[in-house]
Amino acid sequence: MKTLSSCQLMASYVIKNKIQHYHGVVEIDSKADLEILKKFQGKEGFFIKKFLISDKFNANRWRVTWDAILQDVKGFEGQPIVLTPDKDHPPVAIQNDYKVGEILKVEIDEMFHKVYQYSEITDPVAQQMILDEEIEFGSPTVVIYNEETRDEVELGDGRIETTLHRFIAAQDALVGNPAYGKETDNIPAVCTGDGPGCAMKLLSVSAAINDDNTNQLTIVPFVKKTVNSRYSSQDLAIIVGKIHNAPEADLDSCVERKIKILHDEHPDWDNDQIVAVAFSYCRESAMEAEFCTTDLDNLTNKENEFKLNLENLSNKLKN
Structure with missing residues (x-):
């Protein structure tokens, strides 16, 4: 160990x-x-x-x-x-x-x-x-x-x-x-x-x-939990795979570009880890909130906001 x-x-x-x-x-x-x-x-x-x-x-x-x-x-x-x-x-x-x-x-x-x-x-x-x-x-x-x-x-x-x-x-x-x-x-x-x-x-x-x-606040664990509650491992593999294979010019968000970079840098990472770290990096993304509270209502709102943005990203890639 x-x-x-x-x-x-x-x-x-x-x-x-x-x-x-x-x-x-x-x-x-x-x-x-x-x-x-x-x-x-x-x-x-x-x-x-x-x-x-x-x-x-x-x-x-x-x-x-x-x-x-x-x-x-x-x-x-x-x-x-x-x-x-x-x-x-x-x-x-x-x-x-x-x-x-x-x-x-x-x-x-x-x-x-x-x-x-x-x-x-x-x-x-x-x-x-x-x-x-x-x-x-x-x-x-x-x-x-x-x-x-x-x-x-x-x-x-x-x-x-x-x-x-x-x-x-x-x-x-x-x-x-x-x-x-x-x-x-x-x-x-x-x-x-x-x-x-x-x-x-x-x-x-x-x-x-x-x-x-x-x-x-470091938000990787929170995002991973949210991702896994919303998408199956197969869904995440499709999402991350499409982003990774897309031409650089087609990636118009910080999260997409970061996912592509992390996929290349860390081929051993699980897809939920790649997505979570990408969201934590990107200041312009929906998850660039300052998690300065443990208030459950606030976390629920942030979770819903995250789900909406991830769903929009997923829908874009499916089109």
Whole structure:
């Protein structure tokens, strides 16, 4: 039996119990000078430093407290840097499928209440994308510790401010355009070599704070349940098969395109998993709702909305 890592165990618990987690999208500036070096801290590799998290409210009105950072931010050390084919953040449950590097160390700036990460990028494609300035944003993900450590305050205009007094570190994703604007999170240094010189370069540069973040609950298990209650395995095989075999030009929705990609990338996945992950990725899809409640009526409404959209997709493919 395969032994799960602490990250995988955490992810499994999060998915099983539908625990809310938050993504923070921040822009990367990779235009800084590059320094070619051989080692970093005695190890050869490709290293970056960039902003990770702060205690400020973001544009989506959630934050972690400074006390939470002091207690929990070290949990990012050893967690994955992830990159998906469409430069989006993957669900926590399958984040290791997209691992391209690892967070080696976090550095806490007590004066300005910021945290930076020192990370190694081990995937050659991801390395080249950073060097070619194709990676625009970083997206750290935190999971709520428990309901007792989360405060929510209604602002009176329909919005809610959320404060996390503890959190579980999950991942940092290299992503494309965020849902809410383009603020700054620099990768202020890229090192591809020697330790002392690279360390000095990383320590001497600064990163800017971003206040734009997104949040959502991982919805893959919910979507899988909904899919399986609506369609037989044979129906799903027909739907996914038609999408996969269709010309790219005929796929006019994010979900369709993502299903095609996932079918190629993960031939061992069941069709319900492919459809569920596709819906969880696509911000423009019907399932890009923020599942921030366990209210049964709300979940029923979302389920009905999902069924309608999936039925429309199915009908389109049958024509």
